[in-house]
Amino acid sequence: MTQWPEPYRIKMVETIRLTPKEERIRLLEKAGYNLFQVPAEAVFVDLLTDSGTGAMSDRQWAALMRGDESYAQARSWFRFYEVVKGITGMEHVLPTHQGRAAENILFSTLSKPGLVIPSNNHFDTTRANVEFFGAEAVDLVVPEGKDIHAKLPFKGNMDLNLLEDLLRSRGRAGIPICMLTVTNNTGGGQPVSLENIRATSALCRKYGVPFFLDACRFAENAYFIKQREPACAGMSILEIARAMFDCADGATMSAKKDGLGNIGGFLALRDGDLAVQLKNALILREGFPTYGGLAGRDLEAIAAGLEEVTEEPYLAARVGQVARFGEALIANGMPILEPTGGHAVYLDAKGAFPHIPGEAYPAQSLTVALYSEGGVRGVEIGSFMFGKKDPQGKLVPSAMELVRLAVPRRVYTDNHLGYVAEVAGEIVRHKERFGGFRIVEEPPFLRHFTAKLAPLA
Ligand SMILES: Cc1ncc(COP(=O)(O)O)c(C=O)c1O
Numbered sequence: 001m002t003q004w005p006e007p008y009r010i011k012m013v014e015t016i017r018l019t020p021k022e023e024r025i026r027l028l029e030k031a032g033y034n035l036f037q038v039p040a041e042a043v044f045v046d047l048l049t050d051s052g053t054g055a056m057s058d059r060q061w062a063a064l065m066r067g068d069e070s071y072a073q074a075r076s077w078f079r080f081y082e083v084v085k086g087i088t089g090m091e092h093v094l095p096t097h098q099g100r101a102a103e104n105i106l107f108s109t110l111s112k113p114g115l116v117i118p119s120n121n122h123f124d125t126t127r128a129n130v131e132f133f134g135a136e137a138v139d140l141v142v143p144e145g146k147d148i149h150a151k152l153p154f155k156g157n158m159d160l161n162l163l164e165d166l167l168r169s170r171g172r173a174g175i176p177i178c179m180l181t182v183t184n185n186t187g188g189g190q191p192v193s194l195e196n197i198r199a200t201s202a203l204c205r206k207y208g209v210p211f212f213l214d215a216c217r218f219a220e221n222a223y224f225i226k227q228r229e230p231a232c233a234g235m236s237i238l239e240i241a242r243a244m245f246d247c248a249d250g251a252t253m254s255a256k257k258d259g260l261g262n263i264g265g266f267l268a269l270r271d272g273d274l275a276v277q278l279k280n281a282l283i284l285r286e287g288f289p290t291y292g293g294l295a296g297r298d299l300e301a302i303a304a305g306l307e308e309v310t311e312e313p314y315l316a317a318r319v320g321q322v323a324r325f326g327e328a329l330i331a332n333g334m335p336i337l338e339p340t341g342g343h344a345v346y347l348d349a350k351g352a353f354p355h356i357p358g359e360a361y362p363a364q365s366l367t368v369a370l371y372s373e374g375g376v377r378g379v380e381i382g383s384f385m386f387g388k389k390d391p392q393g394k395l396v397p398s399a400m401e402l403v404r405l406a407v408p409r410r411v412y413t414d415n416h417l418g419y420v421a422e423v424a425g426e427i428v429r430h431k432e433r434f435g436g437f438r439i440v441e442e443p444p445f446l447r448h449f450t451a452k453l454a455p456l457a
Contacts, residue, residue: 032451034451051257052263059308070296076299087245101286103252111176120157120158120184121184122139141187142155149338154193158192177209182197182244212251221342223312225240249269251267260410263298264299265293266292334425335352344407350401356434359397362382365436365437380448384451437453
C-alpha cells in the first residue's frame with residue numbers, strides 16, 4: 001500500500017463556508033491583519049492549530065455520557081488513571097485542564113532563579129512557565145533540527161554533546177530537570193528517536209538529573225520511530241510508547257493533541273514525594289487530585305482518545321495525510337520545511353516571498369495572503385512571533401520565517417488540503433502582488449496574539 005485510508009467513516013458533518021474575497025479583505029483590515037482576531041466562522045479551512053481542534057469518535061462521544069461527576073474518587077477518574085498508567089507505566093497521575101497547567105504546576109515547584117532547564121526545544125508555554133518562575137530555558141536540539149531543508153529522519157533529537165557539557169558544568173544543583181519534547185513542535189513537529197531518548201535519559205541519570213518528556217504528541221513520535229528506526233520496526237505503537245516513557249521520570253501532557261480531546265492534560269510521575277508536593281499545587285490551582293481541572297466526562301473522553309491514538313491504522317492515516325499535504329504544496333511550487341512533521345506543514349516564507357525582507361514580516365504577509373486568497377488560516381512563526389529588538393529598538397529578524405499549517409485530527413479530508421495547496425501555489429505564482437507589513441500597535445509580550453499591523457505602502 002502506498003496510501004492508508006482513514007480507519008473511520010464520517011457520521012456527522014459541520015458546514016464551512018468560503019466567504020467572498022471582499023468580505024475576507026474587510027475582515028483582515030478590521031483584525032489589524034492578525035489572523036488570531038479573525039472570526040472562526042469566516043475561515044474556510046482552519047489550520048491555526050491541531051490543539052483541541054480534533055474530531056472525537058463515536059466511542060468518545062458515548063464516553064462523555066458515562067462521565068461520573070462525583071467530586072472525589074469518581075468512576076471516571078479511575079478509568080482515566082488506568083489508561084494513563086497503562087501507557088506511561090507511571091504510578092502518579094495528576095489531571096489538569098490543559099498542558100500548560102501541568103507545566104505551571106511542575107515549574108512552580110522546580111524552577112527557580114539561577115537554575116537552568118534544558119530541552120531539545122521548549123514549546124512557548126513551557127518556556128514561559130520555566131522563565132516565569134525564574135530558571136533559564138535552553139534549547140539543545142541537534143544542528144540539523146535548525147536546517148529546514150535537511151531531509152533527515154530524527155531532526156527533533158537532543159544534541160547529546162551540548163547536553164553533557166551543560167550537565168557537567170552546572171551539575172544536579174544547577175539543573176532541576178531536563179525536558180524532551182516529542183515530537184518537537186517548535187522545531188517543525190520533527191520526531192526524536194528512541195535511541196536519542198534513551199541516550200538523553202542515560203546522561204541525565206549519570207548526573208542525577210530527573211528527565212521528563214513533554215509527551216503531547218507521544219503517539220505520532222512512536223509512529224515515526226516504528227517507521228524510521230529499524231530496531232523498532234517489529235514493535236507495536238504501545239510497546240514503543242512504553243519504551244519512551246520507561247526512560248523518563250515523569251511527563252507533561254496536553255490531551256488536546258494525542259489525547260484526542262478538545263480540552264485536558266495531565267502530569268505523570270514516578271517519584272511519590274514530588275507527586276505529593278505537586279498535588280498541593282494542583283489543589284490550589286486546578287482542583288481535587290481525582291479531577292484536577294476536568295469534568296468527569298472529559299476524563300472519560302480523553303481515556304477513550306488515548307486508547308484510539310495508539311492504533312496504528314489511525315497513525316498511518318494521520319501522518320500519511322500530513323506527508324501528502326507537504327507533497328501537494330511542493331508540487332504547487334510552495335517551499336516547505338522538510339521532511340514534514342507529524343502534525344503540521346511549515347511553509348518557508350523566505351523561499352516563497354524572497355522580495356520581502358525580514359523587517360517587513362514575510363511570513364505574516366504569507367499568512368495574510370492565504371486568508372485573503374483562499375480563506376485559509378495558518379499561524380506565523382517568524383519575526384512577528386519571535387523577532388527581537390536591538391538596543392536602538394530596531395527589529396532583529398528571526399532566523400526562520402515560517403507559516404505553520406497545523407492539521408486538526410480527523411477533521412479535514414485530502415480534498416480540503418489539496419485546495420489549500422492550490423491556493424498556496426497561486427500565491428507563489430503571483431508573489432509580486434504581495435507586499436510587507438509594519439506593526440502599528442503591540443502589547444508588551446506575546447505580541448502575535450493581539451498586535452495590529454498595516455500593509456507597507
Ligand atoms: C509541545 C507542546 N507542549 C505544550 C503545549 C501546551 O499545551 P496546551 O495548549 O494544552 O496548554 C503544546 C500546545 O500546543 C505543545 O505543542
